[in-house]
Structures are given as structure tokens and as C-alpha cells.
Amino acid sequence: MLKWLLTTDVSAVSMLLRLTxxxxxxxxxxxxxxxxxxxxxxxxxLKYFVGxxxxxxxxxLAMTAExxxxxxxxxxxxxxxxxxxxxxxxxxxxxxxxxxxxxFMNWEGKQKxxxxxxxxxxxxxxIALIIMGGxxxxxxxxxxxx
Numbered sequence: 001m002l003k004w005l006l007t008t009d010v011s012a013v014s015m016l017l018r019l020t021x022x023x024x025x026x027x028x029x030x031x032x033x034x035x036x037x038x039x040x041x042x043x044x045x046l047k048y049f050v051g052x053x054x055x056x057x058x059x060x061l062a063m064t065a066e067x068x069x070x071x072x073x074x075x076x077x078x079x080x081x082x083x084x085x086x087x088x089x090x091x092x093x094x095x096x097x098x099x100x101x102x103x104f105m106n107w108e109g110k111q112k113x114x115x116x117x118x119x120x121x122x123x124x125x126x127i128a129l130i131i132m133g134g135x136x137x138x139x140x141x142x143x144x145x146x
Contacts (some may be wrong), residue, residue, distance in 0.1 A: 005080050008134060014128075014135020015076070016082075021125045025086055029067030065089050073129075076138020078117035080130050087126035088120040088128040 004031040008014065031039025040048065053145035065085030072082035077142070094116045134140040 003144070005078065006077065006140045008076075008135055008141045008144065009058055009132050010100070011132060011135045014132045015137055016123050016135075017128055017132075018073040018076060018079055018138070021083070021086065021122065021129070022070040023124070024054055026070035026074075029063065029065075029070060032063050033067040050137050061085070062087050073090065073134075076134035079099040079134035079135055079138060079140050083126045087123055087130075090122045090126065094119045 025039045030036040032045040033042050035041030046059055048057050069082040069086045070127040072078050098116040101111050102115045103117055106114045
């Protein structure tokens, strides 16, 4: 099992996908955990999640996936686990928040909320990374060659 988690191709495509997902997801995690980019920070985010009916342990897992997951992806370290965690967050976001607002993002401000197209794109990248691994210049690749 550990061998499968670390084994990867040496594809630049995998590297590009993991770096893209890391760049897109990290600011969301930093909002929740550090309060960066206009976010509310760890304490207030946890309070919001728990107040919304999400148990604290699951809220902590989601915050960890969105903050530590992109760091793991950027390094190519435990790529499949990081991608899986982000994928779980995207699925929960779709079904608990975004599905009622339809497919499209709220570009024109005419909807009450955002659709799920962004989350679907992230899930596509997640699936590709789980299948292929971290790719070129990943810590996973370096470790698996030892």
C-alpha cells in the first residue's frame, strides 16, 4: 500500500496538475487557518463550521485538507492523500452548499450563491492525481526511487 501511495510517473502533466491545484486551493485553506486573503482565521472558521452543524473533528479535517493538502501537492509529498483530502472537501462543498445554485458560478451576481463548476474542475484534477501520482519533481518520486 505504501509503495502505491508513493509510486508516480515522471510526467510533467502530473506535476502541472498538482501545482495548479495547490495554487488554487492554498488561498482557501490560508483564509480558513491563517486569516489570510480576507479570511476569518482558524478560531472563527471552526466556530462557523460547528455552528453550521459540522462536527468539530470533521471541520478540522476539512481545514487541514485545504491548508496542508496544497503544501503537500506543491512538494509532491503524499500527493494521492493530499488530493483525496481536497477531493472530499470539494464533494462536501458541492452537496452541502453549491448544488442548489446550479452548475455555473455567479459571474453576474444574479444567483443567491455559487454553482459547482469550480468544484467539478478540482475533482477532475484530484482524480487524475490519484491515478497518476505526483509526477516530475515530486518528493513521492524521489522517495519511491530510494
